[in-house]
Amino acid sequence: MSRVVDIKDLSISFATDAGAVKAVDGVSLSVNRGEVLAIVGESGSGKTVTAKTILGLLPETATTGGAVLLSNRAGTSVSDVVSLSKKQLRAVRGADVSMVFQEPSTALNPVYTVGWQIAEGLRAHGKLSRAEAKREAIEILRKVGIPEPEVRVNYYPHQFSGGQKQRVVIASALVLNPGLIVADEPTTALDVTVQAEILELLRRLRDEFDTAIVLITHNMGVVADLADRVAVMYQGKVVEEADAKTLFAHPQNDYTKRLLDSVPRIGQGRARTEERQRVRAERASGGVVDVPVVEATNLTIEYAARFGRKGFRAVDDVSFRIGPGEVLGLVGESGSGKTTIGRAIGGLTRITSGSLKVLGFEMLDFAERRFKPLRADIGFVFQDPAASFNPLLTIADAVAEPLVIHGRAKNPAQARKRVDELLEAVQLPKSYGDRFPHELSGGQRQRASLARGLALEPKLLIADEPTSALDVSVQARVLELFAELQLEFGFAALFISHDLAVVDLLADRIAVLYHGRLVEEGTGAEVLGDPRDPYTRRLLASLPVPDPVEQAARRTVLARIQAEAGANPA
Amino acid sequence: MSTTTEAVATLPPRKSGFFGRLPVLKQLRQSVGLQRGMLITGLVVTAIFVLVAIFAPLIAPYGFAQLRGPDGPFGAQQPPSPEHIMGTTVGGYDVYSRVIWGAQTAILVIIIAVIFSIFIGILLGLISGYIGGWLDRVLVVIGDAIYAFPSLLLAIVLSIVISGGQSSLWGGIFAAALSITVVYIPQYYRVIRAETIRIKAEPYVESAKMLGASTPRIMFRHVLRNATRTLPIIFTLNSSEAILTLAGLGFLGFGIEPTAAAEWGYDLNKALSDVTSGIWWTALYPGLAIVLAVLGITLVGESLNDLADPRLRGRKRVKAKSGAMSATSVDAPLPSDLDILDENATAPSSTDGLENSK
Numbered sequence: 001m002s003r004v005v006d007i008k009d010l011s012i013s014f015a016t017d018a019g020a021v022k023a024v025d026g027v028s029l030s031v032n033r034g035e036v037l038a039i040v041g042e043s044g045s046g047k048t049v050t051a052k053t054i055l056g057l058l059p060e061t062a063t064t065g066g067a068v069l070l071s072n073r074a075g076t077s078v079s080d081v082v083s084l085s086k087k088q089l090r091a092v093r094g095a096d097v098s099m100v101f102q103e104p105s106t107a108l109n110p111v112y113t114v115g116w117q118i119a120e121g122l123r124a125h126g127k128l129s130r131a132e133a134k135r136e137a138i139e140i141l142r143k144v145g146i147p148e149p150e151v152r153v154n155y156y157p158h159q160f161s162g163g164q165k166q167r168v169v170i171a172s173a174l175v176l177n178p179g180l181i182v183a184d185e186p187t188t189a190l191d192v193t194v195q196a197e198i199l200e201l202l203r204r205l206r207d208e209f210d211t212a213i214v215l216i217t218h219n220m221g222v223v224a225d226l227a228d229r230v231a232v233m234y235q236g237k238v239v240e241e242a243d244a245k246t247l248f249a250h251p252q253n254d255y256t257k258r259l260l261d262s263v264p265r266i267g268q269g270r271a272r273t274e275e276r277q278r279v280r281a282e283r284a285s286g287g288v289v290d291v292p293v294v295e296a297t298n299l300t301i302e303y304a305a306r307f308g309r310k311g312f313r314a315v316d317d318v319s320f321r322i323g324p325g326e327v328l329g330l331v332g333e334s335g336s337g338k339t340t341i342g343r344a345i346g347g348l349t350r351i352t353s354g355s356l357k358v359l360g361f362e363m364l365d366f367a368e369r370r371f372k373p374l375r376a377d378i379g380f381v382f383q384d385p386a387a388s389f390n391p392l393l394t395i396a397d398a399v400a401e402p403l404v405i406h407g408r409a410k411n412p413a414q415a416r417k418r419v420d421e422l423l424e425a426v427q428l429p430k431s432y433g434d435r436f437p438h439e440l441s442g443g444q445r446q447r448a449s450l451a452r453g454l455a456l457e458p459k460l461l462i463a464d465e466p467t468s469a470l471d472v473s474v475q476a477r478v479l480e481l482f483a484e485l486q487l488e489f490g491f492a493a494l495f496i497s498h499d500l501a502v503v504d505l506l507a508d509r510i511a512v513l514y515h516g517r518l519v520e521e522g523t524g525a526e527v528l529g530d531p532r533d534p535y536t537r538r539l540l541a542s543l544p545v546p547d548p549v550e551q552a553a554r555r556t557v558l559a560r561i562q563a564e565a566g567a568n569p570a
Numbered sequence: 571m572s573t574t575t576e577a578v579a580t581l582p583p584r585k586s587g588f589f590g591r592l593p594v595l596k597q598l599r600q601s602v603g604l605q606r607g608m609l610i611t612g613l614v615v616t617a618i619f620v621l622v623a624i625f626a627p628l629i630a631p632y633g634f635a636q637l638r639g640p641d642g643p644f645g646a647q648q649p650p651s652p653e654h655i656m657g658t659t660v661g662g663y664d665v666y667s668r669v670i671w672g673a674q675t676a677i678l679v680i681i682i683a684v685i686f687s688i689f690i691g692i693l694l695g696l697i698s699g700y701i702g703g704w705l706d707r708v709l710v711v712i713g714d715a716i717y718a719f720p721s722l723l724l725a726i727v728l729s730i731v732i733s734g735g736q737s738s739l740w741g742g743i744f745a746a747a748l749s750i751t752v753v754y755i756p757q758y759y760r761v762i763r764a765e766t767i768r769i770k771a772e773p774y775v776e777s778a779k780m781l782g783a784s785t786p787r788i789m790f791r792h793v794l795r796n797a798t799r800t801l802p803i804i805f806t807l808n809s810s811e812a813i814l815t816l817a818g819l820g821f822l823g824f825g826i827e828p829t830a831a832a833e834w835g836y837d838l839n840k841a842l843s844d845v846t847s848g849i850w851w852t853a854l855y856p857g858l859a860i861v862l863a864v865l866g867i868t869l870v871g872e873s874l875n876d877l878a879d880p881r882l883r884g885r886k887r888v889k890a891k892s893g894a895m896s897a898t899s900v901d902a903p904l905p906s907d908l909d910i911l912d913e914n915a916t917a918p919s920s921t922d923g924l925e926n927s928k
Binding site for chain 2 (some may be wrong): 076137346347372373375376378380382383387388389390391392393401402406452492
């Protein structure tokens with residue numbers, strides 16, 4: 001088999017304000033024709049930097065050592081990307097190697113039609129006329145599965161859905177028929193059902209076009225679904241390289257084992273949630289009547305539109321309840337209204353009609369002044385731990401904020417003792433209270449965020465995607481901590497996530513939202529074990545599992561479900 | 571979902587002392603190469619300007635309104651000589667002394683103008699950006715209206731209104747400073763308002779709202795300090811513009827009378843007719859003073875601007891294979907973490923649910 005790219009002893013250092021930082025340290029990798037190599041690793045492991053080197057896309061602050069030998073499609077010429085001039089690099093990019101980016105909505109220029117953007121690559125390399133370039137663009141759009149390419153070639157990016165945009169990005173990467181495509185987290189920004197379709201498309205590229213793909217991802221499920229060979233990177237080094245089946249079945253390196261272990265799988269948390277279910281049932285039979293912490297009846301939330309247009313209905317006729325000490329997992333894709341519900345419970349968004357009772361307080365047309373005392377009983381954990389802390393306050397000051405606001409302490413210094421206790425409860429050293437948020441890692445910041453949410457010992461905690469910005473091993477530890485704290489403090493929680501496996505770990509009951517409607521609700525065993533709603537079934541089947549053999553079987557199941565539902569391709 | 575770049579965040583934070591954190595000194599340490607050269611040049615020129623202003627009474631051989639020495643009157647339009655190293659003006663003043671004293675006037679006007687416009691601009695921007703509503707709309711329209719006038723014209727009108735024809739030292743300085751203030755308030759107002767609107771949507775503000783913090787508390791504790799980061803840059807750039815506006819006012823005859831204070835723009839105005847008759851010294855030196863003062867402050871401002879943006883900031887090249895590997899978020903057991911783990915291990919563990927339930 002011929003090699004498309006051969007990376008030899010690559011090392012890259014960056015100049016930063018804090019001096020030199022090494023990102024990649026002696027990496028050697030190679031990719032053969034028609035092969036998918038997945039580079040797996042967590043943030044900062046050097047996987048993206050390695051892949052960008054193949055296209056010579058590193059910023060000026062980087063210094064590169066070693067060699068990256070790139071062949072063209074025919075295998076007639078080999079060039080070392082590291083030593084190419086800017087002009088030579090331009091000739092190589094697009095023709096021999098091209099890139100698919102993470103976020104399709106920012107990778108496309110909003111002021112040009114997609115046809116123009118695809119043709120741009122053609123015109124940069126060949127001397128095609130405008131009409132010829134457009135013909136080529138239509139042809140490639142058809143190949144990546146855009147319906148009616150003759151019409152849609154003249155569409156602007158905003159007229160496509162997220163999945164279709166990613167198809168267009170792939171089309172423009174593919175249009176010059178390069179031998180190698182570098183895909184940097186190509187599905188991370190997409191919903192899981194759309195992700196399955198994009199992965200299917202990438203698989204077709206390999207099989208039909210014989211294109212080699214370097215797939216960069218942190219998602220082990222995606223790796224299991226697509227990759228032929230896997231390289232695991234850790235701290236700038238390749239710690240293990242094997243074909244996909246071997247790696248998942250018999251990981252050799254300790255780090256690989258830990259990484260695979262921390263991937264949440266459906267069914268893991270069931271034993272514990274069933275145990276708690278039993279305790280609750282006992283209490284109910286003992287005559288203890290639970291007053292619900294949150295009760296929503298026919299809840300509807302609309303966002304006002306501009307004058308003369310109909311408002312956007314984000315939440316449509318949803319009813320659910322959360323009992324004391326109960327964890328409700330709210331699952332849905334982007335735009336399903338799950339975050340809106342969380343914000344409405346916290347009083348950040350006003351509800352339009354129906355009824356929402358939070359701790360017995362009716363949220364329809366509520367007055368902020370009367371709701372304020374109740375805020376002490378509601379904790380909130382935000383998605384991005386980096387953004388939810390005021391960068392100019394120390395962690396101790398930030399955690400003390402709720403105590404000061406609700407009059408439990410006069411100033412942050414007085415609250416320090418309680419803050420230290422809280423930091424210990426979330427397993428952070430007391431001394432971290434004096435640090436600023438940027439001096440903590442993502443996982444540590446999310447712990448501090450939990451400490452702040454729990455400072456007043458709330459009866460209800462709303463966690464909006466608390467782990468989606470974290471790496472998988474960090475996520476596992478934060479989820480574990482969340483479960484421990486929930487047991488210790490006994491708060492009720494609304495756990496919002498797009499990841500079924502994560503919700504399954506923690507939630508007593510799971511509610512599935514789709515386009516603002518509640519399509520299914522029940523215990524983990526009911527919803528995930530025997531889904532009733534076709535959408536839940538599709539969602540469940542689209543979730544890639546970290547096991548290549550099982551994943552291959554699941555793919556056929558998904559194909560059948562999609563055929564049954566007649567689901568439109570995204 | 572996004573993969574955050576943790577690597578840099580988890581580098582051991584470099585402790586810098588109090589001086590290392592001061593706005594300008596911090597940038598000076600960060601800079602390299604040409605950027606550093608620009609910044610240092612700017613700082614040196616500005617420092618000279620400030621020192622001259624402070625020590626004007628000691629440096630200048632004569633007073634700014636002095637017409638006669640011990641040997642009688644200086645005489646008008648005298649060429650440079652040992653007694654008057656830059657000659658004398660058409661009104662019989664010593665050019666060198668007036669250039670030196672002029673620095674003092676300029677710096678007083680800058681300080682008053684910038685302080686007034688910063689305080690009023692920040693307060694209006696913060697309130698208007700955070701509270702919004704009709705107040706915001708009205709203030710934006712007023713700000714735009716002020717922008718629509720040529721700033722010099724506005725300054726002239728205001729100086730007439732404020733001074734009412736008086737020309738005492740402080741009357742003149744305040745007239746000039748306040749007319750500059752009115753022109754610059756909209757700039758600070760706009761910057762702070764835009765930042766406030768951006769920060770208002772940040773999760774940390776939402777989180778404060780969620781906790782039930784009052785509006786003034788959110789505005790001053792969470793929004794204000796984060797909104798003022800770009801101010802040093804506007805501050806320096808505006809200072810140099812303030813000098814130009816002051817000189818423009820003086821040149822057009824709306825400045826300060828020569829008996830009240832020395833003012834470069836006024837001197838330039840009086841030197842107009844001299845230039846055509848071959849008397850170069852009366853125009854050259856006040857002109858040079860304006861150029862140097864503006865250049866110095868602008869250099870500082872522009873360098874701060876470039877250094878504030880990590881993409882524009884220059885850095886020293888590093889050698890291949892150099893530098894330490896930064897710790898990733900994965901399994902990075904910090905020494906203090908281990909202590910905590912030890913502590914937890916000795917405490918009776920009641921909740922190991924996650925691992926056992928697989």
